[in-house]
Amino acid sequence: MQHLSPRQARLNARANQTIATTSGMSLGYAQANIVIVPKEYALDFYRFCTLHPKACPLLYVSEAGETSAASLGEDIDIRTDLHGYHIIRNGTAELESSSIADYWQDDFVTFYIGCSFSFEESLMSHGINMPHITAGQNVPMYLTDRELTPAGVFSGHLVVSMRALASRDVVKAVQITSSMHRVHGAPVHIGDPTQIGIHNLEAPEFGDPPALTDGMLPTFWACGVTTQQAIYNSKIPIAITHAPGKMLVTDIVNADLHFS
Amino acid sequence: MQHLSPRQARLNARANQTIATTSGMSLGYAQANIVIVPKEYALDFYRFCTLHPKACPLLYVSEAGETSAASLGEDIDIRTDLHGYHIIRNGTAELESSSIADYWQDDFVTFYIGCSFSFEESLMSHGINMPHITAGQNVPMYLTDRELTPAGVFSGHLVVSMRALASRDVVKAVQITSSMHRVHGAPVHIGDPTQIGIHNLEAPEFGDPPALTDGMLPTFWACGVTTQQAIYNSKIPIAITHAPGKMLVTDIVNADLHFS
Secondary structure, eight states: TOOHHHHHHHHHHTTTTTOOOTOOOOOOOOEEEEEEEEEHHHHHHHHHHHHHHTTSSSSEEEOOOOOOTTTTTTOOOTTTTSSSSEEETTEEEEEEEESSSSTTTTEEEEEEEEEEHHHHHHHHHHOOHHHHTTTOOOOOOEEEEEEEBBBBBBEEEEEEEEEEEEEHHHHHHHHHHHHHHTTSOOOEESSSSGTTTTOOOTTSSOOOEEEEEETTEEEEEEEEEEEEEEHHHHHOOOOEEEEEEEEEEEEEEEEGGGGG | TTTOHHHHHHHHHHOOOOOOOOOTTTTTEEEEEEEEHHHHHHHHHHHHHHHTTTOEEEEEOOTTTTOOTTTTTTTOOOTTTSOEEEETTTEEEEESSSSSGGOTTTHHHHHHHHEEEHHHHHHHTTOOHHHHTTOOOOOOOOEEEOOOOOOOBBBEEEEEEEEEHHHHHHHHHHHHHTGGGGOSSSOEEEGGGGTTTTOTTSSSSSSSSOOOOOTEEEEEOOOTTHHHHHHHTOOOOOOEEEEOOOOOOEEEGGGGGGGO
């Protein structure tokens, strides 16, 4: 799976191949979180992203009705090229689907949002252990007490992902991710979780509980789930997101994200 | 002028105080390029910016009709707080005005775009000479042969600004500006201008001709004038930009732009 070309990964999704997650797929290439909203809500959602660039870094935004994304990859069809979608109506996830061809509207605007898989790969390539990947789990994610500036109907609190790092790796992790601002950039917090309103690291709101070890420093990055929470909070009539862990595999080379 | 608070700088503009440029005003604070378009064109202009983040880094985007910009400064009124505006109709600059209160439309969306003044200040604070500032001139700007990906009616070629740097300063200049991605980021080209379609450095399309000295390396950054050219090219019925050199002075601390 790690050696699949990005295009083949998308074709597999298009053919409804079942997988648990795209994590580890097509190593070396960036994946994207997806949020689709009707044009009526697109400007405000766009503004929400610009207000919170660490949580919502944009790789591409489509025009209304556009199903391709030429700057992200050849022959992308956003209606079929994810392994799973959530259809969300009035703030509630109505169902998961492997295609949204039947739900597509000509006024849909698609937001392609940078994903932490890119910086995780860069950290690992520099010898930094990612505990959740070693354990075969999802990264733990937490709702913080940092209230975000609303944009129209979109509001919420910052969601962060946490990786417990060896102290010797923390400086390097900051340096590496600082240059990757299109995939969440530098950490937003290092150390005491209570300072950002997290009172129990063992009970993340999303993902799997981490295996914590003495002497590790919890290191928090802004997380794309922030945008999904803003979608739920908005209660807009319809929106579509990727299903958790099932991202769009793009043709963007991860290493290039250090220089964009 | 360099010690004016940002708020006082804006109040002076609001009182129609006449100045030649905001360059050097309120040192330590970021200034913003301004582009205002009707909501009908806002999504496409926004997409053009996302496609070209080095030329069009966004500090804030308003909702339709919003005249303030709370995340950029206290009590901003974009209709009056610039020292000069260009009103552009059908792709032609119709007039320059010191206020746009009489032209305001409730469907106007305002784009606040990062400005090179921020990184110039950072470069100078690290001992790097800015030749055009020493000479009391405008930075030279050039139309390159790099065609930009269009978004709706917005298209054009990349415009760059050029600073001739001593070779010993070039590495440092790349390092400093790499972390300032919200104000154009790292250079897009260093050295031979013909490689980006510039055939006569002494004849810039915008700004003043540079004083060139042997042994200096021409260093090119993506320039906010790119967005203005896209506005002219679009020939949309109405748009408003800042008049050249007359930016919005914001409350954003320049030094913070290294970490955003």
